[in-house]
Amino acid sequence: MRTIVYTEPGSPDVLHLVDRDIPTPGPGEVRVRVVVSAVNPTDWKSRQNGTVEFPEVTPNQDGAGVVDALGDGVSTLEVGDRVWTYLSARNRPTGTAQEYTVLPAERVVKLPAGTSFDVGATMGVPAMTAHRALTVLEGGPDRLHAGALDGRVVLVAGGAGAVGHAAIQLARWAGATVITTISSDEKAELARRAGAHHVVNYRTEDTAAVVKAIAPDGVDIVVEVSIVQNADLDADVVGQRAVVSMYADDGGATAELAVRPNMSKNTRYQFVLLYTIGETAMRAAVEDVTEALIAGALPVGEAAGLPLVRFPLAETAAAHQAVQDSVTGKVLIDIGDTTSAG
Numbered sequence: 001m002r003t004i005v006y007t008e009p010g011s012p013d014v015l016h017l018v019d020r021d022i023p024t025p026g027p028g029e030v031r032v033r034v035v036v037s038a039v040n041p042t043d044w045k046s047r048q049n050g051t052v053e054f055p056e057v058t059p060n061q062d063g064a065g066v067v068d069a070l071g072d073g074v075s076t077l078e079v080g081d082r083v084w085t086y087l088s089a090r091n092r093p094t095g096t097a098q099e100y101t102v103l104p105a106e107r108v109v110k111l112p113a114g115t116s117f118d119v120g121a122t123m124g125v126p127a128m129t130a131h132r133a134l135t136v137l138e139g140g141p142d143r144l145h146a147g148a149l150d151g152r153v154v155l156v157a158g159g160a161g162a163v164g165h166a167a168i169q170l171a172r173w174a175g176a177t178v179i180t181t182i183s184s185d186e187k188a189e190l191a192r193r194a195g196a197h198h199v200v201n202y203r204t205e206d207t208a209a210v211v212k213a214i215a216p217d218g219v220d221i222v223v224e225v226s227i228v229q230n231a232d233l234d235a236d237v238v239g240q241r242a243v244v245s246m247y248a249d250d251g252g253a254t255a256e257l258a259v260r261p262n263m264s265k266n267t268r269y270q271f272v273l274l275y276t277i278g279e280t281a282m283r284a285a286v287e288d289v290t291e292a293l294i295a296g297a298l299p300v301g302e303a304a305g306l307p308l309v310r311f312p313l314a315e316t317a318a319a320h321q322a323v324q325d326s327v328t329g330k331v332l333i334d335i336g337d338t339t340s341a342g
């Protein structure tokens with residue numbers, strides 16, 4: 001089979017297309033014939049800055065495809081099931097940038113009927129991270145479903161980003177009023193298509209004034225991509241006992257928080273890292289995302305606010321570079337036949 005591997009950290013040039021035997025699933029594992037692999041920032045950051053703990057590593061946490069073989073003891077999936085995968089390369093060398101990957105069964109989730117592989121490949125990192133960010137409000141729901149966030153106001157920083165897009169969609173499906181910040185007219189249009197009720201250009205508008213006019217009692221949940229840049233804004237616009245869910249590390253910078261304004265509102269600051277949210281939150285995200293998929297609430301593509309930027313498997317290095325360069329939209333790698341289930 002064709003697979004992308006790297007044996008040492010570094011620039012996209014360390015990624016090589018090679019031929020390897022099709023792997024055999026062990027007990028509790030399944031083999032997935034990958035149709036679409038997706039690239040997230042974590043994939044290039046791991047490739048560039050991580051340590052390579054296996055003889056060779058195939059990158060990319062997220063993907064979608066078809067179950068092709070089952071290891072002993074797997075009863076939750078069947079050969080031929082259309083699936084999406086998450087944390088495929090977490091503590092394993094088995095990312096999705098290859099024709100077949102072998103994963104623990106719990107990291108392989110059935111796609112609801114009618115849900116495309118493109119949507120499936122976009123669920124892992126972005127949607128599960130957004131789910132966590134939206135379910136840590138004191139007194140708020142720890143599970144999402146239609147109506148779970150009725151009456152709540154959610155501010156999504158960076159609504160044209162991959163996580164921002166998923167956060168808008170999940171919050172909207174769950175009934176929240178959704179405000180988002182963007183930096184251009186093009187991104188504003190994408191965020192509206194994702195379902196944001198209100199879009200604010202943080203470069204050209206007085207963001208705090210606009211948000212406070214929309215939500216005079218304050219925002220309940222901030223899904224925050226840049227706490228370093230937005231700490232003062234967040235402290236200003238949140239309501240009593242709100243939560244600021246911070247999922248990005250600002251390139252390793254240090255954030256400063258104004259103590260008094262936050263203290264007077266009992267603001268909660270919640271760090272979010274998908275890798276370590278724990279099994280309970282992980283299962284909750286998988287189940288709720290599946291419900292949202294069944295409801296048709298998580299479409300992707302330009303018309304849904306998340307343009308798809310596609311590469312063939314042989315150009316995985318270029319796909320990584322595109323994400324590294326902050327391309328707008330979701331970078332996908334086409335690997336297998338999308339029409340056949342076998």
Ligand SMILES: NC(=O)c1ccc[n+]([C@@H]2O[C@H](COP(=O)([O-])OP(=O)(O)OC[C@H]3O[C@@H](n4cnc5c(N)ncnc54)[C@H](OP(=O)(O)O)[C@@H]3O)[C@@H](O)[C@H]2O)c1
Nearest residue numbers: 041129157158160161162163183226229247248272273274
């Ligand atoms: N903790 C976790 O588990 C986790 C999970 C997923 C992603 N992440 C991290 O989160 C970051 C985003 O990931 P992604 O896949 O969503 O990336 P992405 O698709 O590139 O989106 C990032 C978005 O943030 C916007 N942005 C940047 N600075 C902003 C600011 N000050 N205010 C508002 N928006 C701002 C960008 O647009 P403009 O620059 O045009 O505003 C862009 O739309 C990455 O650093 C990634 O590593 C962490």
